[in-house]
Amino acid sequence: MVPTLFGRIQTRLFLLATVGVIITLLIVPVLPGASGPIGPRYVSGFLVLASVAILGVLWEFLYHFLMQFRWEKDWPTSFGLLTLIPEGLLLFFLLRSGVASFIDPVPTAGQFWTHFVVVWICVWLTANGPMRVPFIRWRFRGGRVL
Amino acid sequence: MTGDLTPELLGTPEWTDQMVAAAGIPMHDIPFLTAGGGIGSFVTLDYLRIYGVPTSQMRVVSNIDYPWQTYEFLTRCSQIPRPERIRSDSSSRPDNLWGFPSYALEEAWKEKNPAFLWQILTEPILNDYWTPRAGTVFANLEREAKRISYWDMLVKGQVRMVRKRVGGGYFTVVTPPEGAAPTKRIIFRSRFVHIAVGYPGLKFLPDLQEFRQKYGDYQHVVNAYEPHEQVYEFLKTRPGTVVIRGGGIVASRVLQRLFDDREKLNLQTQIVHIFRTFVSGSHGPHIWMRRRGGDGWAYQGFNYPKSVWGGQLKAEMRKLEGPARAQKYKDMGGTNTPKRRRWQEQMRAGRNGGYYHAVQGTVEKVEPAQDGRLISHVRSKDGTIRQPVADYIIDCTGLEADIAEHRVFADLLQYSGAYRNPVGRLEVERHFEVKGTRNGDGALYASGSATLGGYFPGVDTFLGLQIAAQEIADDLARRGFCRKMGPLRSTSQWFKWAFNSTV
Numbered sequence: 001m002v003p004t005l006f007g008r009i010q011t012r013l014f015l016l017a018t019v020g021v022i023i024t025l026l027i028v029p030v031l032p033g034a035s036g037p038i039g040p041r042y043v044s045g046f047l048v049l050a051s052v053a054i055l056g057v058l059w060e061f062l063y064h065f066l067m068q069f070r071w072e073k074d075w076p077t078s079f080g081l082l083t084l085i086p087e088g089l090l091l092f093f094l095l096r097s098g099v100a101s102f103i104d105p106v107p108t109a110g111q112f113w114t115h116f117v118v119v120w121i122c123v124w125l126t127a128n129g130p131m132r133v134p135f136i137r138w139r140f141r142g143g144r145v146l
Numbered sequence: 147m148t149g150d151l152t153p154e155l156l157g158t159p160e161w162t163d164q165m166v167a168a169a170g171i172p173m174h175d176i177p178f179l180t181a182g183g184g185i186g187s188f189v190t191l192d193y194l195r196i197y198g199v200p201t202s203q204m205r206v207v208s209n210i211d212y213p214w215q216t217y218e219f220l221t222r223c224s225q226i227p228r229p230e231r232i233r234s235d236s237s238s239r240p241d242n243l244w245g246f247p248s249y250a251l252e253e254a255w256k257e258k259n260p261a262f263l264w265q266i267l268t269e270p271i272l273n274d275y276w277t278p279r280a281g282t283v284f285a286n287l288e289r290e291a292k293r294i295s296y297w298d299m300l301v302k303g304q305v306r307m308v309r310k311r312v313g314g315g316y317f318t319v320v321t322p323p324e325g326a327a328p329t330k331r332i333i334f335r336s337r338f339v340h341i342a343v344g345y346p347g348l349k350f351l352p353d354l355q356e357f358r359q360k361y362g363d364y365q366h367v368v369n370a371y372e373p374h375e376q377v378y379e380f381l382k383t384r385p386g387t388v389v390i391r392g393g394g395i396v397a398s399r400v401l402q403r404l405f406d407d408r409e410k411l412n413l414q415t416q417i418v419h420i421f422r423t424f425v426s427g428s429h430g431p432h433i434w435m436r437r438r439g440g441d442g443w444a445y446q447g448f449n450y451p452k453s454v455w456g457g458q459l460k461a462e463m464r465k466l467e468g469p470a471r472a473q474k475y476k477d478m479g480g481t482n483t484p485k486r487r488r489w490q491e492q493m494r495a496g497r498n499g500g501y502y503h504a505v506q507g508t509v510e511k512v513e514p515a516q517d518g519r520l521i522s523h524v525r526s527k528d529g530t531i532r533q534p535v536a537d538y539i540i541d542c543t544g545l546e547a548d549i550a551e552h553r554v555f556a557d558l559l560q561y562s563g564a565y566r567n568p569v570g571r572l573e574v575e576r577h578f579e580v581k582g583t584r585n586g587d588g589a590l591y592a593s594g595s596a597t598l599g600g601y602f603p604g605v606d607t608f609l610g611l612q613i614a615a616q617e618i619a620d621d622l623a624r625r626g627f628c629r630k631m632g633p634l635r636s637t638s639q640w641f642k643w644a645f646n647s648t649v
Binding site: 002003071073074076077135142 | 245248268269435437446447452453456613631633637640
C-alpha cells in the first residue's frame with residue numbers, strides 16, 4: 001500500500017483500534033514484572049495505545065512531508081517498521097518525564113517496550129498483507145478505510 | 147459465404163435486431179462480453195467470477211488460446227524467458243485480486259529461500275526491488291484460469307467491431323476461425339461489453355522503418371519485441387557490433403543478454419547505445435519532483451512512480467481534466483528503467499573495457515555500407531556527427547501505434563460516440579466506462595493501454611488492469627449485474643483461492 005495523508009492516518013487508527021486492542025488485551029497480563037491488580041494495568045496499557053494513536057497522527061504529517069522528497073511518493077516497507085524507533089523513544093521519554101502523568105502506574109522500560117514493539121510489529125505485518133484480504137479497495141485508495 | 151456484414155450495417159451507427167437478422171448473421175445473447183482475451187480480459191473475468199457471476203453470463207472473445215499467450219511471446223522476445231524476472235511489484239498478482247500472499251512470499255515459501263523476504267523488506271533502499279519470475283506469474287495464471295473455469299467462457303474469434311443496439315446494449319461482431327462456423331460472422335448481443343484488446347500495434351522508429359522498406363532487409367534491423375534470436379546467434383559465430391536504440395527496460399534487457407553472452411561465451415561484441423534523450427543525472431522541475439538518472443538513463447523502479455497505483459499520484463490524477471491532466475502525465479512520464487545493481491555492474495565493466503559506448507544522438511538515416519553492414523548517421527545535440535557501423539540494429543524504443551490503428555477502436559471513434567482523452571487515447575470514466583458510448587441500460591468499458599491518459603495512469607500494468615477490473619466490477623454491482631463485495635465475502639473468497647477450490 002502506498003499511502004496518502006488521510007490514508008496513513010485512517011490506517012493507523014483503524015489498525016490500532018483492531019489489531020492493537022487485541023494484542024493489548026492479550027499481552028498486558030504477561031508483560032515482564034507484572035504485578036498488582038489487572039484493572040489498572042489494562043487502563044495503563046490502553047492509555048499507552050491511545051497515545052501511540054494520538055501522537056501518531058502528528059507523526060504521519062511529518063512522514064507525509066518527508067515522502068514528498070521521494071519521486072515515487074511511496075513509503076517503503078522498511079520505513080513502516082523502522083519508524084517504531086523515533087516514535088517509541090519519544091513516547092517513552094514523555095512517560096518517564098512525567099508529561100503524560102495521566103498514565104499511572106507508569107510502565108517499566110521492559111513493560112513499555114515489550115508492549116509497544118509487539119503491537120507495532122503486528123500492526124505492520126497486518127498492513128503489509130492480510131489487511132488486503134477483507135478490504136480489497138484499501139490499497140488502491142492510499143490506505144483509506146472509509 | 148453467407149452471414150457477412152452488409153453495407154447497410156457498416157454505414158449505420160446503431161443497429162436494430164431486425165437489421166442483424168436480415169443480414170443472416172447468427173446472433174447469440176450473452177449479458178457480459180469481454181473482447182481481447184489477454185490479461186486485461188482475464189483479470190476482469192476473475193473479479194466478476196469472484197464477485198459471484200456464473201460462467202453462463204459471460205464470454206471472452208479472443209484469438210489466443212490462453213490469457214498470457216501474447217504477454218509471454220513479447221516478454222520472451224524482449225529477453226525475459228520464464229526463469230527471468232519481470233519488472234513488476236511483488237503484490238501485483240493478476241491471479242490473485244488481493245495481492246496476498248505476494249509473489250515474494252510464495253517464492254520464498256516454495257523455494258525455502260528467506261533471502262527473498264530480506265530483499266522485499268529492504269527494497270528499494272538496501273536492495274533492488276524484488277520482482278517475480280515470469281514463470282511464477284504464468285504458472286499462477288494457469289492455476290487461477292482453471293479455478294474460475296476460464297475456458298468455459300472462451301470463444302475463439304477476432305472481434306471486428308462493437309456497435310450500439312437500438313433499445314440498449316451492444317452488438318459485438320466476431321469473425322470466427324475458418325471452418326468454425328457456417329457463416330462469415332457471428333454476433334453477440336450484450337448489455338455490457340468490455341474491450342481489452344491490448345496494444346494497437348508496435349511502431350518502428352521512422353528511420354528504421356524507412357530502411358526496412360527501402361532495402362527489404364528485415365533481418366539486420368529488428369525490433370526487440372520481434373523474435374530476433376538471429377542477432378545473438380550471429381554474434382556467437384564471430385565478433386560483431388550492435389547498435390541499441392532506446393533507453394527503457396527493453397534496452398536494459400537486451401543489453402543484459404549481450405553482456406551475459408559476452409561473459410559466458412567469451413565473445414568480442416561491441417555495443418553502441420544511442421539515446422535520443424540522454425539523462426546525465428537527477429532531473430525534474432523542483433525538489434519535490436525529481437527523478438534519479440545517469441549514464442543516459444532515467445531510473446525508476448517500475449514503469450510508473452509507485453504511487454500511481456494507490457497513493458498520492460493516483461488521488462491527484464483522479465481529479466484532473468484536460469490540459470492539467472496531460473501536463474501531469476508529462477511531468478511523471480518519460481522512458482525509464484530500474485537501477486538494478488547487476489546491470490550497473492555490467493555497464494561499468496563495458497565502459498571500462500571499451501566495448502560499451504553510450505551516446506546522445508538523433509539518427510537521421512540508416513544506410514547499408516559496401517560490405518553490407520549498417521551505417522547510422524547520428525547527430526548529437528552539440529553538433530557532433532557520428533557514423534557507427536554495425537552488424538545489427540535493435541530498436542528497443544517500444545513505440546506504440548495510434549489507437550485508431552486498431553479497427554475496433556477506429557470503429558468506436560467513428561460510429562459510437564467514443565472520443566480521445568487529453569493524451570490522444572480513448573477517454574474513459576473513473577470507472578472505465580468509455581465516455582460517449584452509454585446506451586440505454588448498457589455500458590461499454592475499456593481497460594489497458596488504449597485508455598492511457600485517463601483519470602488513472604497505470605493502466606497498462608498488471609495492477610492497473612486489476613484496478614480497472616475492480617472499478618468495472620463495482621460499477622456492474624451498482625447496476626445490479628452482480629453483488630458488491632464486502633469484507634466477509636472477500637475473506638471467504640480469499641480462502642477459496644488459497645485452497646484452490648472453485649469460486
